[in-house]
Amino acid sequence: MTILIPVLGDQVSHDLASLRDIPRGEAVVLMMEVVEETTYVRHHKRKIALIFSAMRHFAEELRAAGWQVDYVRLDDPDNTGSFTGEVARAVARHRPTAIRIVESGEWRVKTMIDGWSKRFGIPVEDLNDDRFICGILEFQTWAQSRGDLVMEFFYREMRRKTGLLMQPDGKPEGGQWNLDKENRAPPKRGLNYPEPMYFTPDAITDEVLALVARRFAGHFGRLEKFALPVTAHEARQALTHFIRTALPDFGTYQDAMVTGQDWLYHSWLSPALNLGLLTPLEVAQAAVDAYAAGEAPLNAVEGFVRQIIGWREYVRGYYWLEMPDVATANALEATRPLPEFYWTGETDMLCMAEAVRNTRDHGYAHHIQRLMVLGNFAMLAGVRPQEVADWFLVVYADAYEWVELPNVIGMSQHADGGRMATKPYAGGGAYINRMSDHCGRCRYDVKQKTGPDACPFNALYWDFLARHERRFRGNRRMSNMYGTWDKMQPEARAAYRDSAAAFLDALEPAAQGWAR
Incomplete structure (x- = not known):
């Protein structure tokens, strides 16, 4: 009797439920580097390198612990390029009596797994992922x-x-x-x-970095100075360092x-x-x-x-x-394409340029940059939320759909109509000025409210509230905002809306193909 245990790229945990309570001599662990998972969105180079390196290190640790590991590399000439295709090949190789897997973190992969039992004619045990505290x-x-x-x-x-x-x-x-x-x-x-804490790449990681540089040269992001932890031992060192420093x-x-x-x-x-x-x-x-x-x-x-x-x-x-309805939610009916500067960082708004630079260089930006700069701008500008979600999924090394999509659709873009957040996380230039040193170095003047030299967040903020007044005026958490709007002279309101329109009309949309 042989049990096939597929281990997905975000499941590199020795206490994984599928690896428990099963004799190692009766199991084959299957790990797969497949092109479909690297390109369903065109992930950041650093993210691909991180996952592949962690997978390869984990496979070596499993072998050292006595597991039989069937590892399919991306450059294997027979690689089918998909999870289902590689499970099919593994079933043919090992003729297992059952498949045992921990539930996927993403809806589209779950739909694949749900079809395996019928396709392969053997039982599939889909286990709860008890690495999470709440099932x-x-x-x-x-x-x-x-x-x-x-x-x-x-x-x-x-x-x-x-x-x-x-x-x-x-x-x-x-x-x-x-x-x-x-x-x-x-x-x-x-x-x-x-x-x-930075970690010097070893031979395994160096090999992965060369592979990613060669195969994914056109993807967003940089690989230089890759120094992320790729093993549990390194990750615990990084945790200790953070706690102390x-x-x-x-x-x-x-x-x-x-x-x-x-x-x-x-x-x-x-x-x-x-x-x-x-x-x-x-x-x-x-x-x-x-x-x-x-x-x-x-x-x-x-x-x-x-x-x-x-x-x-x-x-x-x-x-x-x-899921799956939240993936297509667009309660604010936003239709603008994502601006090109989300990919290039070429904008005079220093807060945006810094967030994109950090994202490009490291596959990282902290939560306020993501929410109150990158996400806030997209919501104020009326960018289609699915394009925003695709961008976030592409560019961050920690982005998986289960964590990225709710944060973008629900919290950042308010596209779920308030199911997650009771009010939109909208802010003008005053918030960014208070929480950063960006505004004092920016080409735009955060103290100017309207006009070509004013911080764009100022006019965009009031324009957003005006566009969605019918939806938000009755929200008690936004009463002060609309109270201020009501006190403005008609000329001031018009100036805000005209400034926002002029800025938005000049935005260059992103080139096709960056994300997908």
């Missing part, structure tokens, strides 16, 4: 019991479930569930931002943006976490242990833990609850 059915049960999907209440449930930052009497550590009000400080001059100030300055500072106090652990090199519980527990030892303040630790066991788990549950 898919558990989230659906929680969602069905509520009138809305407020993340804060879900987060509290996860705190109770894990016991993280909880007191014995069931109350939250420090007496408050959420310390976000302490985590919005603008950057100060002279802050000493730590660098993340950056976590203490992470909370206070997590929303800050500084020109030329690509990391600030952020961990850049999400690629390793989303690959499976780290688990959410070990990451969150490391932060809580630092708090218990007096090495990091509560506001930093709570803010970090909320991202890991709150938001990350929430968006995954939301994805499976709302």
